[in-house]
Amino acid sequence: MVNPKPVDQLTEMEGLVLALLHRDGPLTAYEIKEVFRKSPSAFWSGSAGAVYPLVKRLEKRDILSSTDVSETRRPRREFTLTERGEQLMLAWLSDVERAVDPGYDPLRTRMQFAGMLEDQQREALFDAIADRIPSPASPAPGVGTEDLHRLWLEARRDWFSRFRAIFRR
Amino acid sequence: MVNPKPVDQLTEMEGLVLALLHRDGPLTAYEIKEVFRKSPSAFWSGSAGAVYPLVKRLEKRDILSSTDVSETRRPRREFTLTERGEQLMLAWLSDVERAVDPGYDPLRTRMQFAGMLEDQQREALFDAIADRIPSPASPAPGVGTEDLHRLWLEARRDWFSRFRAIFRR
């Protein structure tokens, strides 16, 4: 890493878009937006207002390039990584510092405070959550490696039930 | 849930502050800020610019109340939940819809694209990450239930090593 200028910094969303384009590209802004919208996490809403400006500013920064691929009267613009974009994508993907960050998990956050609830309330909440945590048997659609997500859901479920058991001791 | 008006909506950060105040309060804005700053996740920076305005607007919405507890010339203002604040905190804590959301994990996100890397690059990245994922033996400080975090780190580590094994098959 030779003097990575702050101007090369990418937001997590930008990095993710680059990785997406590298793996599945070229894509239109709309297609990118749909990937976000269909992802199981509400962390990103998959709003047009996020994606269209994002690709626009990345193109201006010479990270993406686009070509008009309209076949009808409707405009249609596909985006690809520039060479610089490839480099930044790799840097983002290999950013160990960021990768190891625990990030944000609304369940984990709440469980810190599970002890505040009355036994009965807590059990009711735990039941409701246990019902709703998706089971590995029905993997969430379209978020990359099947295995990754299956394993992730398994781990999260296991973790939750182990944590829950603490209150039963 | 009887007609929860949108004005009662809390951001995740606001909800977390309420839960914190309920469990450990009363606290000053500075003390709240420190909790965020010391948390292992970079998800929130723990900036004054987030916390001071937050408590101010929650007080204006009759969710928090504050009292001046200065003992020296330096102003010192402690915040507590109002009755309404208690209710909203419980609603936030028991929000199953939000709780079950997978949230955001920078590692999980990146691992979706691990297949793009050359074997050698990938192994190097995996090694670097494995070195840096905190071990359950050295729990992160001050983020609530010890057990919760220990279990969480264990689960994350297990998940990562199982996922990694896929590439070795």
Place this chain on the structure above:
DNA sequence: CTGACCATGTAACCAGTTACATGATTCA
């Protein structure tokens, strides 16, 4: 032809960010 949905995009807003300002306290 018309209504539903597809696709592109913009506008207004907002909850965070970084950076800075200011004064209080503490300690060498």
Place this chain on the structure above:
DNA sequence: TGAATCATGTAACTGGTTACATGGTCAG
């Protein structure tokens, strides 16, 4: 007494959000 740190707070910015506008395409 002066430097470092504590503590409170504000200002400017920004990357997202929701909501809206507009026109194209397609099915009945």
